[in-house]
Amino acid sequence: MEKGLVYVGMSGGVDSSVAAALLKNQGYDVVGVFMKPWQPAGVMCLWQEDREDALRAAAVIEIPLKTWDFSREYKKSVTDYMIREYRAGRTPNPDVMCNKEIKFGLFLKKALREGADYIATGHYVILEKGKLYQATDGNKDQSYFLWTLTPKQLKRCLFPIGNYIKPDVRKLAKKFKLPNYAKKDSQGVCFIGPLDMKEFLTKYIKPKPGKILHTDGRVIGTHDGVYYYTIGQRHGLDIKDGAGPYYVVAKNIKKNIIIVGENADTSSMSSRVSQFNWLADIKFPVKLEVKVRYRAKSSKAVLSKNGVLKFAKPERAITSSQSAVFYKHGRLLGGGIIL
Structure with a gap:
């Protein structure tokens, strides 16, 4: 007897592929969905390659794979938000917004409209009786990115791999004969992949050189624009006094000044x-x-x-x-x- 229809968000990675395979083995009617993201030109992690990986995994699991184009919504809800925050001198978390607006927003709503009983993802998090808990694998736990979810959404969510550690997920992928069992974990911004954030931001926020001040008031270097730096940052600072290491402890947007100090100052x-x-x-x-x-x-x-x-x-x-x-x-x- 089937337990219900589940739409699984399949990114082409091993975690979401194993999630889909586990659910099918548990008796669910499973449909895979690849969400086409917005990606800046020249990014290494091309969505076409990820979609091919998702298609190959779905074929082995013997489930259909749909492709939903969320690129326009992603650009508006995640990328534009991220740029606005950086322009204001803040450091946003695009993965939190991606989960809120795309995976558990658009994806969930569209899946339910098509008749799904649940959606599932490859997130490392445990859901028990409507409550979310940190995953068994503390190194992979992704509960931090899911704080915007609501009890109403959780009633429609499944997280099949939350009780597994990553090495066991890879073993399962091999057992299921999934072609992506050895694929490296994705790094960087949700969906976009590896990204040099400063290089990316310069396309949208013009450089504005300014001074780097020590907490004692001395000018000890220069910067390209306060927008590109974050509190606690150590690397990428153009400092000439030969001391350090220094960390960004404050930013003055109006004066275009970055203040640095020792680690304790942060x-x-x-x-x-x-x-x-x-x-x-x-x-x-x-x-x-x-x-x-x-x-x-x-x-x-x-x-x-x-x-x-x-x-x-x-x-x-x-x-x-x-x-x-x-x-x-x-x-x-x-x-x-x-x-």
Whole structure:
């Protein structure tokens, strides 16, 4: 007996391919969907190659593969948003927006319109009884990027590989005879692939040279434009005093100045967060764990109703427009945007 119709977002990678194969083995009626993204000219990771990989995997699994062109919507909802944020001197997270607007926005809505009972992706995250938890593979956990999801959306979502570690996913791919079992993990911006962000941004935001100041007020270098740099950044700084290493600790957009200092100078005991989305009932003030960057370790903190987040220990490189994502005992509680 079939468990229902599932549309699986297939990127051509091993994770989404294994997700599709697992669901078919579990008795679901599975349809693969390749989402055609917007990609800038000259990017190495061409969508045509990924689509071919998805087609080959779907053929082995013996499921149909649809191709939905979301390039226009992706450009508007993700790329243009990203450029706007950088132009304002902030550092956005396009992967969060991609999940919100494309994968769990457009893709989910269109799949349901076509009669799907569920959508599935190859995200490393665990969904149990309507609650999201960090994946078994802590190194691959992607719950950080999914804080914008809603309980209504989660009722229609499946995450088949959340309980697996990556090496076991590759073993499953080999067992299923998937042709992409050894394909390297994708890197870079959601859908777009590897991207030199500064080089990409110069096509949309004109360089505007300015001064790099030390926290003590000395001019120690020059930059191409404050938009291209992010808080906590160490590399790519044109500094001439022969000391360091230095890190970006502040940016003044109006004066076109970057301020750098030692690593400790990037640390803070508090931050402000807005635009919250909650997947759990919260009573303020609340003690929780928070991640302020994808690869950061969770930190203990207290969040007040007014959005003030106080850390138990100094937290480095808190960056405006990045996501603050909240957890308790491995459960994803929700998140917000750092001001």
